[in-house]
Amino acid sequence: MEKRGLEFWDSHGHLHSEYPDEWVDTLAERMPTCNVRKASLTGIGLLSDHEDEDVLRGYEKYPDLFYPYLCNFDPDDPKSIDYVKHELDNGPWRGVGELFLDTTDTVCANIPLRDGSVKKHPYPVPKDKSDSRVFGEVFDLCAEKGLLVFIHCERLKFLCEVLPRHRETQFLAAHCDYRCDADNARRMIEEHPNVTCDVGPVLKHMRHKNPEDTASVALHEAWRQMMVDFPERICLGTDFVSWAALEKSAYNKVYDAFPELVGHLPIEHARLIAGGNYERLMEGSNA
Numbered sequence: 001m002e003k004r005g006l007e008f009w010d011s012h013g014h015l016h017s018e019y020p021d022e023w024v025d026t027l028a029e030r031m032p033t034c035n036v037r038k039a040s041l042t043g044i045g046l047l048s049d050h051e052d053e054d055v056l057r058g059y060e061k062y063p064d065l066f067y068p069y070l071c072n073f074d075p076d077d078p079k080s081i082d083y084v085k086h087e088l089d090n091g092p093w094r095g096v097g098e099l100f101l102d103t104t105d106t107v108c109a110n111i112p113l114r115d116g117s118v119k120k121h122p123y124p125v126p127k128d129k130s131d132s133r134v135f136g137e138v139f140d141l142c143a144e145k146g147l148l149v150f151i152h153c154e155r156l157k158f159l160c161e162v163l164p165r166h167r168e169t170q171f172l173a174a175h176c177d178y179r180c181d182a183d184n185a186r187r188m189i190e191e192h193p194n195v196t197c198d199v200g201p202v203l204k205h206m207r208h209k210n211p212e213d214t215a216s217v218a219l220h221e222a223w224r225q226m227m228v229d230f231p232e233r234i235c236l237g238t239d240f241v242s243w244a245a246l247e248k249s250a251y252n253k254v255y256d257a258f259p260e261l262v263g264h265l266p267i268e269h270a271r272l273i274a275g276g277n278y279e280r281l282m283e284g285s286n287a
């Protein structure tokens, strides 16, 4: 597949709190080899109590590569609001997230460790979901400061309750391609101008992994059509959380597949989805 000179901006970059410095060094080494200009750098929410510090350290080492996101606070503790406000007032944060608004039957994330074992980690979902006071105040703070809210929400009805209450806040909906129903995602994009969808690693595998899986193929087709219909509302993100995904060949495989994922689009729209949309969300304009 011809790559058409695409430049990528990764809208879903994580930091792993096991060996965080090595993780960031590895990303910094991989990114230029795949023409990835910049990536978000976010913790995985309460996985360790030093995720935000780790993210900042990674950002300070590579300020031209990463956008630091704040995520390490308890959504059910009102004191979190003071923490977030203090950090956003004083730190170089460019967004808040990945925040967990809703998960379905999965209450634990399975975080792979480097030795191959898996750490089960409860998702920090607020008990009041879209009525969470902490989240509400954080969303308003982000609007005041022009920062992006990066949010994981598997049943989009909860996010769709939040969006009209915080019209001034820009939201990026994490991995919309595999956690969420495509029809609901389409409706959400149509009805709420303050949301952009992050898609990526699962979508690109769908077709090749199992062509017999007609539900996955249909989902893949639905998103390809959404890219045609909403070229300014979709970003590509990797969501890598394992050391295996950072292996050179695995990392390259994802970026080898991304040009194909946007290969059906006119070049200017492919550029927006590969990077321009995320660049605009972060920098305010397409340079």
Ligand SMILES: [Zn+2]
Binding pocket: 098, 152, 174, 175
């Ligand atoms: Zn997520």
Ligand SMILES: [Zn+2]
Binding pocket: 012, 014, 098, 174, 239
């Ligand atoms: Zn993620």
